[in-house]
Amino acid sequence: GPVSAQKPLPAYADWKDADALIVHSANTIETRRAAVGTGGITPLDKLFIRNNVSPPPASIMQDPGAWVLEVSGVAKPRSFTLAELKTLGLVSVAMVLQCSGNGRAYFPHKPSGTQWTTGAAGCVVFTGVPLKAVLEAVGGAQAQAKFITGTGGEAIPAGIDANTVAVERSVPLSVLDDALLAWEINGEPLPLAHGGPLRLVVPGYTGVNSVKYIKKLAFTEEMSPARIQQSSYRYSPVGAASSPEHEVVWAMPPKSWITQPSEGSKPIQPGRVMVTGVALGGTSAPAKVEVSLDGGKKWHEAAFVGPDLGKYAWRTFALIAELSAGEYELVSRVTNAAGETQPEERLENNRGYNNNSWRDHGLVVQVA
Ligand code: MSS
Structure with a gap:
């Protein structure tokens, strides 16, 4: 019989190169192993996508400059529009964006989750404002701050997580020197699929730590109570449910x-x-x-x-x-x-x- 066609690309990613990708679901799309070019940087139309829940509506991209980021846990808490953030500083970083679960398909115990092989990863150039410059503009972090907590712009459907209404992740304050808030990827405005209008980017850390459609940036004493921080994305032993005692998935190994x-x-x-x-x-x-x-x-x-x-x-x-x-x-x-x-x-x-x-x-x- 005919070879069954693979799942179609979802509308928010319909501009991608379908032949280069494996569509696991509308929110999990991987780059084929052999589709990775030899030039180093991954073209955007071949870059993987991972969303924990459906992305926000495309309407958030209508007026990117008006996107608002709320900054708290600092000396002078305030909000910035993206247009304002663009005047605070500018930096570019070439970096690997890789899902924490990339290579999951090779674990013999068949962990639950997307069966990524090699392609939940790409190397891209993010451009935006250094996080340090934003922090300087608000007078520095509160003295007790130990983490940087980013809150995403999509709503979590009811019943998934009693502790939060948004995708939220915390990273140690030590990433401050290299982290940025990005509005551009590979020289183009950051598209919705990759977190536009504005995204937190934490180089060297797995993808989940780079919060897309970021609405809130908080310098916090504790990690986010969100399930995605407290139980998922933790190294729990095989067969054991993850919990806050297990180590958090942050930095990527070679x-x-x-x-x-x-x-x-x-x-x-x-x-x-x-x-x-x-x-x-x-x-x-x-x-x-x-x-x-x-x-x-x-x-x-x-x-x-x-x-x-x-x-x-x-x-x-x-x-x-x-x-x-x-x-x-x-x-x-x-x-x-x-x-x-x-x-x-x-x-x-x-x-x-x-x-x-x-x-x-x-x-x-x-x-x-
Ligand atoms: N963000 C938000 N907001 N949401 C979601 O869901 N996801 C994560 C990140 N961020 C999310 C976010 C993940 S998980 C990942 S990988 C990343 O993102 C991806 O990216 P792209 O751009 O590729 O899609 Mo795993 O570790």
Whole structure:
């Protein structure tokens, strides 16, 4: 029979490149492994999307300059329009945006949640105002502040979370130096799908910490009571329900994976084959990538392809391999500037967060 068509893109993302994406649901859309380009930056039409609940209506994008952000937990609490924020400072950061659950599909205990493989991740350039500049404009944080808490602009349907009416996340105050409030992505106005008109961006942290359609920014003594802070996105042991005792999912560990030669295509011709992939360092720069063609027995150092866009960006790597007929298990492992190497084993946890096992991300290809 005919190959069943995949789910259509939802209206708020209908401008995306459907062929490059796997549509898990209207709120969970991943980039195909082989659709990741070799230029380093992920084109917006191929970038993954993740929303915990439906995004707010497109009408919030009608007059972006009038979007209002309320700032509290500071010496002089006040609101800013986006137009006002644009006069406080300007910074750009190239960085990996990656969902906490990327790689979840490779956990053998089949955690609940979207079965992301490699593609709940991309490398993008966010532009906006440094959070520090906003904080200076309001006279600094209250003395007790330990966290930065962002509140999203969508309404949570009744019954999902008794503790909050919005998507809300807290990150430690220590991210202040690098965090920003962004209105631009890859040189374009931030679209609704990626959190427009205004988004909190926390480089080096998993995607959930970068709150989209941000309406409130608070410098708080405690973390948000929201379920998404208190129980989800925590490293609980396999089989155990997550709770506030378990560690919060914040920083990303170093990770890499092979993107080409493509998966599931016709056999590759014997001869020279260009093996490519992407490597991120987490909170320090990717410094070295090794590739193995035999599932990790022998390793070869790969070359970085593009320019160094800073410690939070990923880098494309490439290795020219001479392959005769046979089956190959292609794997890669990155070492960051802090000397941490991507591990062979995943960090086991019930909900399947931050899988960076090089073995789990291998790609088996046939040469014939
Ligand atoms: N924000 C809001 N507001 N809401 C939601 O839902 N989600 C998260 C972030 N933010 C949300 C938000 C997540 S979860 C993620 S990944 C991210 O976002 C994504 O992004 P994009 O742009 O891609 O869509 Mo996981 O860790």
